[in-house]
Amino acid sequence: MAKHVTDLTFKEEVINSDIPVLVDFWATWCGPCKMLAPVIEEVSKNLEGQVKVVKIDVDENPQVAGSYGISSIPTMILFKDGAPVGKMVGFRPADQIESAIKGALGL
Amino acid sequence: MYDIAIIGKGPAGISAAINAFARNKSVILFGSDSKKVILSPSIPNYPGLPDIKGVDFAKRLEDHLSSTNVETSSKKVNAIYSMGNYFSIQAEKDVYEAETVILATGVDFKKSIEGEDSFLGMGVSYCATCDAPLYKGKITTVIGYNEESYKEADFLSEICTKVYFVPVFKMEYNFNSNVEIINDTPLRFEGSMKADRLVMKNSEILADGFFVIKDSYPVSSLVPGLEVDGPHVVVNRSMETNIKGLYAAGDITGRPYQIAKAVGEGQIAVLSACDYLDKKASQ
Numbered sequence: 001m002a003k004h005v006t007d008l009t010f011k012e013e014v015i016n017s018d019i020p021v022l023v024d025f026w027a028t029w030c031g032p033c034k035m036l037a038p039v040i041e042e043v044s045k046n047l048e049g050q051v052k053v054v055k056i057d058v059d060e061n062p063q064v065a066g067s068y069g070i071s072s073i074p075t076m077i078l079f080k081d082g083a084p085v086g087k088m089v090g091f092r093p094a095d096q097i098e099s100a101i102k103g104a105l106g107l
Numbered sequence: 108m109y110d111i112a113i114i115g116k117g118p119a120g121i122s123a124a125i126n127a128f129a130r131n132k133s134v135i136l137f138g139s140d141s142k143k144v145i146l147s148p149s150i151p152n153y154p155g156l157p158d159i160k161g162v163d164f165a166k167r168l169e170d171h172l173s174s175t176n177v178e179t180s181s182k183k184v185n186a187i188y189s190m191g192n193y194f195s196i197q198a199e200k201d202v203y204e205a206e207t208v209i210l211a212t213g214v215d216f217k218k219s220i221e222g223e224d225s226f227l228g229m230g231v232s233y234c235a236t237c238d239a240p241l242y243k244g245k246i247t248t249v250i251g252y253n254e255e256s257y258k259e260a261d262f263l264s265e266i267c268t269k270v271y272f273v274p275v276f277k278m279e280y281n282f283n284s285n286v287e288i289i290n291d292t293p294l295r296f297e298g299s300m301k302a303d304r305l306v307m308k309n310s311e312i313l314a315d316g317f318f319v320i321k322d323s324y325p326v327s328s329l330v331p332g333l334e335v336d337g338p339h340v341v342v343n344r345s346m347e348t349n350i351k352g353l354y355a356a357g358d359i360t361g362r363p364y365q366i367a368k369a370v371g372e373g374q375i376a377v378l379s380a381c382d383y384l385d386k387k388a389s390q
């Protein structure tokens with residue numbers, strides 16, 4: 001299960017993570033985000049051990065959403081060593097998310 | 108769960124439906140009668156039916172379709188999500204599921220605003236109800252092509268400090284006082300990381316976000332993740348797209364825009380979908 005992070009835990013869970021982290025920015029009122037939820041779970045399962053997958057509710061955590069300039073959701077940002085290395089806006093099928101992650105990380 | 112969902116009721120979609128019926132698949136077909144076929148004064152190049160009028164050809168297609176058990180729906184499809192093993196199809200307020208999808212929505216010649224696609228998701232949005240909460244207390248602009256856009260501007264004005272409304276479609280409407288109507292022609296979006304400026308013929312608008320509200324959106328926003336080449340969907344000889352289980356047929360795959368080509372592609376697409384379904388079932 002993709003873990004939920006907040007403005008308070010973001011640094012510890014994402015910035016300071018030992019392995020790359022895919023962050024799914026979502027909100028309860030967003031239809032495409034709901035569709036993406038099971039897809040994100042699948043990606044998380046398929047890349048277990050290589051990439052950590054977390055979710056952040058932009059409504060309740062405006063600070064993180066603001067600092068990464070989220071202007072549309074769902075948005076996925078891939079972090080490596082504390083810095084964003086890739087961004088995807090909108091719903092995507094699982095295989096496309098996985099190959100984008102693998103491409104960005106050279107896996 | 109349907110075996111096949113066909114999006115579009117033009118020659119390509121109907122040809123796909125007829126062939127799916129022959130292969131005994133459960134099918135749902137979305138769309139309303141093809142305006143293009145009905146508008147054709149006479150069709151001189153469809154084999155076997157020389158000089159048939161568009162309206163008569165449409166009637167023949169309709170009769171043929173109703174001789175099958177294919178379920179039809181005149182609902183507009185707003186989004187198609189590939190969930191891995193199946194598709195979730197959002198049609199107005201309802202959700203349908205199908206194992207395969209045939210995209211046969213034709214082409215739309217309406218030109219979009221320059222930069223609309225490259226800034227999509229970066230300051231440009233197609234859905235106010237989806238992204239409005241991200242613009243709470245900010246300034247937004249709505250470029251409105253239809254009646255719905257008036258309501259979306261109204262909705263945004265309750266959340267945003269200011270809303271500029273650029274009507275491309277005109278009607279009488281009583282907006283809240285923080286909505287300013289700008290009568291000008293949108294040309295392009297500008298910005299560096301995200302769109303922050305709409306350049307029009309005679310003036311410019313600076314805003315935090317831009318909402319483009321219209322009836323039909325580029326096919327890449329209808330199917331997120333779909334590989335396109337301009338207004339066309341990229342397909343191979345089997346009419347497969349880059350998304351597993353999703354096929355495209357007709358004008359949407361590219362020129363020539365002709366009925367016989369659309370019908371042939373609809374047939375190939377659905378037979379490919381049937382092969383895919385049969386393989387999946389035998390695994």
Ligand SMILES: Cc1cc2nc3c(=O)[nH]c(=O)nc-3n(C[C@H](O)[C@H](O)[C@H](O)COP(=O)(O)OP(=O)(O)OC[C@H]3O[C@@H](n4cnc5c(N)ncnc54)[C@H](O)[C@@H]3O)c2cc1C
Nearest residue numbers: 115116117118119138139141184212213357358364365366
């Ligand atoms: C004036 C005119 C004359 C023509 N003359 C000829 C001719 O003589 N010979 C010839 O071969 N061709 C002719 N054509 C071209 C021909 O009409 C098209 O090539 C043909 O209609 C393409 O078929 P299609 O099924 O791909 O798409 P279309 O016929 O465009 O059908 C698209 C379908 O998709 C549906 N749809 C679209 N978006 C959605 C959505 N989001 N949700 C649900 N449904 C959706 C629409 O309701 C429609 O049913 C002519 C066209 C015009 C305009």
